[in-house]
Amino acid sequence: VIIYNEDYPNGFVHTGVKIIDDKMGLFITPTEPLHVAGSDAIARFESRTSNAEVYFSNTTSDKGLILYSGTKMEFRAGSIAAGSSAITIVGGSPGKIGLRTKEPRGDVEILRNTINVTQDDTYGLYIRNDTAATAIVNQYSPPILFRGSFWNPTGLNSITSDFRTYVSTSSGDNPLVSGSGALVFEGQTGGAGYKELIRLDYDA
Numbered sequence: 001v002i003i004y005n006e007d008y009p010n011g012f013v014h015t016g017v018k019i020i021d022d023k024m025g026l027f028i029t030p031t032e033p034l035h036v037a038g039s040d041a042i043a044r045f046e047s048r049t050s051n052a053e054v055y056f057s058n059t060t061s062d063k064g065l066i067l068y069s070g071t072k073m074e075f076r077a078g079s080i081a082a083g084s085s086a087i088t089i090v091g092g093s094p095g096k097i098g099l100r101t102k103e104p105r106g107d108v109e110i111l112r113n114t115i116n117v118t119q120d121d122t123y124g125l126y127i128r129n130d131t132a133a134t135a136i137v138n139q140y141s142p143p144i145l146f147r148g149s150f151w152n153p154t155g156l157n158s159i160t161s162d163f164r165t166y167v168s169t170s171s172g173d174n175p176l177v178s179g180s181g182a183l184v185f186e187g188q189t190g191g192a193g194y195k196e197l198i199r200l201d202y203d204a
Contacts, residue, residue, distance in 0.1 A: 055080065074102065141167035150189075159190045163197075170201040 016027040023030035028037035036042050045052050056064030065080040066073070071091040078086075090096040090104060098104030101111040112123050131139045143166035149158045168184040182201045186194040 072102070138169050140169075161187070161189050162191075162194070163187045164194065168199070 018025040018029055020030060023033055023035065025035040026037065028035055045054060047053070050069060052068040054066040055062050062080045063078060065076040067076070073089045075087040086100065088098040088102050088104065090098070094107060096104040096106070097108050099110045101109055110124060115123060127142050127144065129139050129141050133139045143164040145162065145164045148161050150161055152159050163185065165183065165185045168182045170180045170182045180202050182199050184196060185198040186196050188194045
């Protein structure tokens with residue numbers, strides 16, 4: 001039963017449910033059509049079948065879908081068709097993430113078909129730093145890092161081995177005056193500090 005409450009002359013309140021004008025609040029005075037407040041878990045969606053689905057629509061059609069099925073969580077945008085799955089998260093140990101693939105084989109997999117014989121910056125993985133360089137400070141790109149470990153037969157211990165690559169400046173004496181970009185590869189062992197291994201200068 002929902003009853004009238006004089007504190008809310010334009011709505012009704014009962015046991016944490018507030019209906020005011022065209023808005024409903026659960027344990028909060030609503031500011032949106034549906035407003036839910038709580039601690040930790042505040043909502044649960046449960047299906048009586050194997051799938052649990054949450055749809056997002058505009059005034060004409062369904063445009064988004066969150067789908068849980070077994071150990072998979074799919075996020076679709078722009079279209080809810082089965083072939084348009086944008087991101088898939090597969091649970092378990094280890095978990096996996098797939099972009100445009102429902103069955104990621106690696107820990108992280110990006111699927112992009114029909115590239116043919118051309119390349120474009122809209123394909124694949126794009127790692128960037130958009131901060132503009134100045135006359136005093138250049139801007140490197142974020143790095144891609146790789147880590148493994150090897151056995152040290154002298155100290156009888158395991159030592160980490162790290163490699164990273166990123167966009168730097170060229171190797172001229174004064175790259176702020178005459179330099180260009182460069183792709184750098186660096187390595188270190190045991191966290192002792194990176195040393196440059198390869199530098200590929202780009203001269204336009």
